Amino acid sequence: MEKHHHISIIDFKTTEHQTKFVQFTGYDANQEKKFTAEVKFVGGVPYGDIIHPDRSTLSSECRDFIREQLLHKYNTGQF
Numbered sequence: 001m002e003k004h005h006h007i008s009i010i011d012f013k014t015t016e017h018q019t020k021f022v023q024f025t026g027y028d029a030n031q032e033k034k035f036t037a038e039v040k041f042v043g044g045v046p047y048g049d050i051i052h053p054d055r056s057t058l059s060s061e062c063r064d065f066i067r068e069q070l071l072h073k074y075n076t077g078q079f
Helices: 060-075
Strands: 006-014 020-028 033-042 045-047
Touching: 006 060, 020 060, 033 060, 045 060
Parallel strands: none
Antiparallel strands: 006 020, 020 033, 033 045
């Protein structure tokens, strides 16, 4: 059975400066590895070590998947 990347939102909060912090768990199918992480959205842009190309331990495909999923959820008002 083929495995796929996935993420699940655990929690999120918005600060008084309109920065959103999003906590989530996920699975990197390329590395067969579970992870827990947090990103922050500033001006609609996600930031965090988990999606940073030089700081993340995840595969590039999984980082791209996370970024796409989080941006979609952010832009559709899911958090």
